[in-house]
Amino acid sequence: MKFDVIIVGAGPGGMFAAYKLAGKLNTAIFEMGRDISKRKCPSDLSESYCTKCNPCNITSGVGGAGGLSDGKLNYVHPEYPSSFSVGGDFDFLDPNYLIEKMNEVDEIFLKHGAPDELYGDDLEKIEDFLKRANAAGIEFVPLRQRHVGSDELPKVVKSIEDKLKKEGVKIYTRKTVVDIDPERKVVRTEKGEEFGYDYLIIAVGRSGASWLEKWARDYNLEVAENSKAIDVGVRVEVPASIMDDITSAIYDPKLRVITKRHDDYMRTFCTCPRGWVIREDYGDFCLVNGHSKAKEKSSNTNFALLGHYEFTEPFDEPNEWGRDLARITTKLGGGNPIVQRLKDLRLGRRSTESRIKNNRLVQPTLKTAIPGDISLAYPGRAIDDILDALERLDKVIPGVADDSTLLYAPEVKFYSLKLKVDEWMKTNIPYIYAIGDGAGVSRGIVGAAVTGLIAAEGILRERGME
Ligand SMILES: Cc1cc2nc3c(=O)[nH]c(=O)nc-3n(C[C@H](O)[C@H](O)[C@H](O)COP(=O)(O)OP(=O)(O)OC[C@H]3O[C@@H](n4cnc5c(N)ncnc54)[C@H](O)[C@@H]3O)c2cc1C
8 A cells, every 4th residue: 555645653743744734645644552542541640650551552642642641832932032942953943934833733732622821921920030030040931831731632632633534644553663665665564564655754752762763773864963961850849839920820931050069951841730740660660750630730739850961972871871870769769769858858868758748838749659868869960950950949939949849750851863854854865754752853742743744844845735
């Protein structure tokens, strides 16, 4: 069987590319995971992720890694140029074109059920916060954001999927692409089936990044950058009341600090107002993450506080370093994440069940986290950075560095290989485009979706249809 366009991966990148191609070119999506209606995590999100599903329903399936996620949609803020760096490396795009594409993504999300409420437009509040942040030596990056919520996002994904199918896009689930033959212009699945294409879009996300890395090596796909960096830190949990002021104006505030002692770059990421800390299991280690819902609310707010560490010669395995840190932290937690009160970290002692129980202001939302000592797993430099950044953030969000604040580890973000693509997301191999997080060009739902629209436009142009 042959298609005009084959898209590998049904994450936001792949689905938005298909959205643009639907009704114009004969398009098929091959997705190794399940349909959104069948993506169920057997564990309660507030307690534990597991490894029972292969592929994992959290990171794979129609909707991609974002399908069951918090659904924070981050858009650049035209008033604030610093916001152009969030969600992907889009330096190669004209800023006006980027805004145009983000607006297009937003319109599609709204059409399919994303909420009307838009954060980031209360400029008076933002300017006030910006002033306070800068006075404390903190960079604040204002964005425009919507929050769909992990309870509502599957409905939005389903609505987009239905529209694609109605317009003739074939969506094949439980089909893993294991090889691409660019000479014959065919993809091969794990069952040995072959499908021909005129154009191919690789949109495999992080779950397909290691396969893509290997394929890129075998077929000389040009690489722009092989990252030597990793982000390591903690998830911070505080009473929601101390962050309500800022999170009511900006749902997921992006704050950046250069630490005093080590000159390291720390950032806040993935704030979940009135949400839950959750865990993700990766076999021999686990990581923490967060989510929040549109309807149900907890009384805590959590966010990631991450340090960016770049390695130099001779070491070039940052991801392995991160995995080792995660393994040792998980081991200390007896196979679970660790939770520690900030007071205990400051005093150089472990948290215990009774110390956590006494922590009257804030109780952990992740019940399977084990009270422990993060400083027995993390390097001193990372601990210095965490303490320093929290003190600085406290000047902008008073109370965030209170003794009662809870810290969870391991919180690690890995970087993928960055492929070399042109302004239409086209690789050096004819008729092959690469988009989204797997290609290393985006870092989020909206960024991945934007690259999908661009690749589709590139193909339509190549066909003389735009
Ligand atoms: C728990 C969690 C919460 C998140 N929360 C947010 C958030 O609130 N806001 C935000 O902006 N971002 C969030 N993200 C990140 C966001 O989901 C990703 O940045 C985004 O989904 C990337 O889109 P993508 O299309 O590039 O790849 P993905 O969404 O990863 O999709 C790739 C798809 O390709 C499939 N695939 C991989 N290899 C193959 C293969 N060989 N054959 C066939 N199919 C294949 C995968 O199964 C997957 O479904 C979150 C991620 C996680 C894991």
